[in-house]
Amino acid sequence: MNLMELEVERQSNPVDMIEYVASNNDWSFERSGEDEIAMTVEGRWTDYHVSFSWMEEFEALHLGCAFDIKVPDIRVNEVVKLLSAINGQVLMGHFDLWRQEDVVIFRQSLLLAGGAEPTNRQVEVLLSSALDTCEAYFQAFQFVVWSGMDASKAMEAVLFETVGEA
Numbered sequence: 001m002n003l004m005e006l007e008v009e010r011q012s013n014p015v016d017m018i019e020y021v022a023s024n025n026d027w028s029f030e031r032s033g034e035d036e037i038a039m040t041v042e043g044r045w046t047d048y049h050v051s052f053s054w055m056e057e058f059e060a061l062h063l064g065c066a067f068d069i070k071v072p073d074i075r076v077n078e079v080v081k082l083l084s085a086i087n088g089q090v091l092m093g094h095f096d097l098w099r100q101e102d103v104v105i106f107r108q109s110l111l112l113a114g115g116a117e118p119t120n121r122q123v124e125v126l127l128s129s130a131l132d133t134c135e136a137y138f139q140a141f142q143f144v145v146w147s148g149m150d151a152s153k154a155m156e157a158v159l160f161e162t163v164g165e166a
Contacts, residue, residue: 014061014110014118018052021123041131043067045138048131059113063093065106065130069141071097078144079104081151086137093130095137104141106134 018037022029029039035054040047046067053062071079079097083104087094093108110126112118136158143154 012117013054014112015052015054017118017120017123018061021120021127024120041127043131043135043138045135045142048134050127050130055109058109059111059116061110061112061118061126063106063108063110063126063130065134066098066103067134067138067141069104069138069145071102071104071145075145075148078151079141082140082144082154085151085155086140090133093133106130 013034015031015035015037019029019031022037022039027039027041029037031037035056036051038049038051041050042048049066051064053064054060055062076097083095083097093106095104095106097103098105108126108130110118110122140151140154140158143149143157144151149157
């Protein structure tokens with residue numbers, strides 16, 4: 001018997017918990033289907049388009065977080081280098097270049113195998129860690145796409161830490 005064939009009956013759809021957390025935080029959202037919910041979250045640098053999808057076959061709650069940076073063909077190779085450099089720094093989740101729309105997307109999943117139910121704290125941490133990661137590297141993508149900077153210089157620029165306030 002294949003371990004993936006083991007059937008577990010789930011008490012509720014994990015997307016219901018996302019809706020609950022969004023409602024409690026007064027976040028506007030759109031439930032586009034039983035297994036999907038989307039919201040826009042305001043960040044420091046841009047608005048982030050966040051979607052959660054329940055993937056029953058993997059028992060995983062998938063988060064996708066996209067932002068409005070269209071990658072022109074001429075900058076794709078440098079963006080791929082940047083993705084590689086950033087993904088080497090990120091502990092959880094990863095950035096992808098979604099070629100269908102030529103946008104950068106951050107992806108992360110919460111494994112809920114065996115019928116585990118997500119808690120509101122897990123959902124909040126999943127979302128906040130994704131947003132924090134996007135905020136940390138958003139400017140690097142801007143530097144590469146809009147300023148023509150190479151990936152290594154863009155990484156240096158965003159990883160530079162300042163001390164104190166001006």
